[in-house]
Amino acid sequence: MKSTAARQGTLRELNLGLVLREVLDAAATHAPSPSRADVAAATGLTRATVSTLVDRLVAGGLLAECEPVATQRAGRPAVPLVPAGGTLVALGAEVNVDYLGVRALDLAGHVLAERVVEDDHRDSDPARVLRALAAVADDVLAETVGDPVAATAGEPVAPGGPRRVVGTALALPGLVARDAGTLLLAPNLGWREVDVAGVLADASEVFSAHPPTLANEADLAARAEARAQRREGAASFVYVSGEIGIGAALVLEGRVFGGRHGWAGELGHTLVADGRPLEQVAGQDAMVRAAGLEREAGVASLVAALAAGAPAAHEAVRAAGEALGAALANVVNTVDVSDVVLGGTYARLAEHLVEPVLAALRTHVLAAPWAPPTVGVARVGDIPALTGAALSVLDLVIADPSAWLDAPGAAAALPRLAP
Numbered sequence: 001m002k003s004t005a006a007r008q009g010t011l012r013e014l015n016l017g018l019v020l021r022e023v024l025d026a027a028a029t030h031a032p033s034p035s036r037a038d039v040a041a042a043t044g045l046t047r048a049t050v051s052t053l054v055d056r057l058v059a060g061g062l063l064a065e066c067e068p069v070a071t072q073r074a075g076r077p078a079v080p081l082v083p084a085g086g087t088l089v090a091l092g093a094e095v096n097v098d099y100l101g102v103r104a105l106d107l108a109g110h111v112l113a114e115r116v117v118e119d120d121h122r123d124s125d126p127a128r129v130l131r132a133l134a135a136v137a138d139d140v141l142a143e144t145v146g147d148p149v150a151a152t153a154g155e156p157v158a159p160g161g162p163r164r165v166v167g168t169a170l171a172l173p174g175l176v177a178r179d180a181g182t183l184l185l186a187p188n189l190g191w192r193e194v195d196v197a198g199v200l201a202d203a204s205e206v207f208s209a210h211p212p213t214l215a216n217e218a219d220l221a222a223r224a225e226a227r228a229q230r231r232e233g234a235a236s237f238v239y240v241s242g243e244i245g246i247g248a249a250l251v252l253e254g255r256v257f258g259g260r261h262g263w264a265g266e267l268g269h270t271l272v273a274d275g276r277p278l279e280q281v282a283g284q285d286a287m288v289r290a291a292g293l294e295r296e297a298g299v300a301s302l303v304a305a306l307a308a309g310a311p312a313a314h315e316a317v318r319a320a321g322e323a324l325g326a327a328l329a330n331v332v333n334t335v336d337v338s339d340v341v342l343g344g345t346y347a348r349l350a351e352h353l354v355e356p357v358l359a360a361l362r363t364h365v366l367a368a369p370w371a372p373p374t375v376g377v378a379r380v381g382d383i384p385a386l387t388g389a390a391l392s393v394l395d396l397v398i399a400d401p402s403a404w405l406d407a408p409g410a411a412a413a414l415p416r417l418a419p
Helices: 008-028 036-043 047-059 126-145 148-152 196-203 205-209 217-232 284-290 295-307 311-335 350-364 384-399
Strands: 063-065 081-083 088-096 099-105 111-118 164-172 175-177 182-186 191-194 213-216 237-242 246-252 255-257 339-344 374-377
Touching: 008 036, 008 047, 008 081, 008 217, 008 384, 036 047, 047 063, 088 126, 088 217, 088 384, 099 126, 099 384, 111 126, 126 164, 126 191, 126 196, 126 205, 164 196, 164 205, 164 217, 164 384, 175 213, 182 196, 196 205, 213 217, 213 384, 217 237, 217 246, 217 255, 217 339, 217 384, 237 311, 246 311, 284 295, 284 311, 295 311, 311 350, 339 350, 350 374
Parallel strands: 088 164, 164 213, 237 339, 339 374
Antiparallel strands: 063 081, 088 099, 099 111, 175 182, 182 191, 237 246, 246 255
């Protein structure tokens, strides 16, 4: 591609994104809310330029100003800047083996509405499940912004000011063709080559207006975890999502590495010593079955059996941890990232899983004496792929804020918030 010189307007749009990201990053890491002067110092832009850009972002409903606070510097009190809450809405959705869910998130990271519906989707009819998801998504958006079509057009339909839909993203437990809106393969669902975007567009107002970006469930969960980990300075880790299947994602310097096609991380389909896929040994169903429990009771029954001291449950989880740790050792030896984060079902079982996983890593990771492996528990909370999906949509705003400043229905101005 031929390079072209950046025009003044292009630089202005890039600087808008730079200023917006500086404020959002501070909020994401729980750092003190920056003032215009702080943003200027951090970005290298002049105070006058920052002030002009902040005025646009505040008027457009992307940033909000808090009440002024006194500083040790001479001059007027500083006005802290924070992401505007409740003005832009991103929808994160997920279809998994035993549930589907939808979560609406705003720029400030607030959950505006969500719904999770439990069901057994093994060997299910894709059209039926996707229609159910579509109904839930429309309900969540109606609760969040009123009429989804009106909200898309920029009309002020929410109390206290307009809420506009940025877009949607959908987490799936398998391989996806992201640009085509197609699920290629989800073995635990029994789905193959499903036109997910097409089915949802026909069944849902919001998915018709905002076709979803598809991504792997573990990748999106890792995206949410990476944001949570940044608060403590962690940048690179291997995220493991334990559900019916087992997904993994490699996070490098805060970014998920998906591989050439976005298909990296199918840890559950790697083979263990006896030639079986790992998920048949260490997945949720496998652990429940090995503990002598009914599959339908799910992980809750396993947690209860562990709490009661049932020997079969403890042995099932220990054996699963050893197998999982050995598989992860192969990953660590290959990619040279020695920190592991357990998410999903594994987070609920961490009290019993961490020790066998860590023991296997120490045994099988070649560099363990010099770079000791660690095993931690996910910080991001329940069903993290929903949050990760919504965050991936909000990234579109950060990449091009001007598209949302100039859209119909942009807020005229927001009141100052209490610090």
